[in-house]
Amino acid sequence: MNLRLLVTALCIVAVLTPSAAKTQDLAAIARASGTPEIPGLKVIWLAPWGEVSKARSWRNIIVHQTEGPAGSARGGAEAQAKNPTRRGVTVWVETDGTVYWAVAENLVPTHGDGANRIDNKYIDNGPTFHQVVGSNSIGVEFAGNYPDVSRGATEAQIAAWRMLVRVLRARYGIPVERVYAHNWIDYKDARYCEGCALATLARQWGP
Template sequence: MIWLRPWTELRLAREWRYIVVHQSEGAVGSAWRNAVAQMEKPDRRGVAIWVETDGTVYWSTPEWAVPNHLNKGNRNDNKYIDNSSTYQQIDNESSIGVEFVGNYPNVRKPPTEAQIAAWRVLVRVLQARYDIPNERVFAHNWIDYKDRRYCEGCELARIARTQGVETAQQVEKGQ
């Protein structure tokens, strides 16, 4: 991971409750440029974490910043998942966004093997640091209207939800 903005003391970080996975129509090599632009203006449209096609992860914003990566969870059609508990609940302030670049010009192009390998580690780190259970990892398209051509972030969110990560609270409660 390349830290453009290092972590702070956890007590100073935003209380992230959800992780939202995005896939960008950006070109291969665009993660660095996007991460630097996000670092310079944390509340612009974008995410806190950018993942390049080679698996390099860029942390671009302070942990208290709120990048603009979602509308307020406005999908209520149960097209991909049951949206009854997420409708109007998941927004920029409650969710940390992770963007996987490189599917331009074919938006249906899946993440690379290197991105998937990086994700398997990154999602565990995020879940452990912010105590986010598997069921609170979402693909962008699961909670927010996006693109009819493909399901943005679906493969990556499914991976996160099936890898059996226990959060600190679950271990503490004996779940």
């Protein structure tokens, strides 16, 4: 190998190795039990992870936005932890990016409205109609769009979401095309598109 080829090869290795290492680290973290430290996320564990093999077979991720003020994610998550099957979700995200894991992975909170959307307004609803439902979808709730429901997620929430969605997908083997906004699969509040910007970002970020 001549010098130019050697230098090129070393440069390629230098560029690719950190990325590969990060991917391997994330995969290991995503298979952990307990309350792992996840780089880039502040997680409050109200319900620690169990063995991933004993978790529910989550096939989809549904992004929700609660009409609650900044600071309401903690209260919502704590109420959810006390009554896991109430209307709500497994994971709550505060406006400062703090993530609250509220419900054990084998329990199903009541969220979604049965995937009743069939108008193809946002996505092809053929594969989602009555199929992307609470019992097979892990829900993530972003707080803070009160009193203006059209207010988007904060920069801190978006940064947290970027890592959180990768962890969820890695842990449960969920492909990126199975990340859905609540408004994409259910007829929701006409004033805004609930979860749409966040679900779109997740799909744009890709694998």
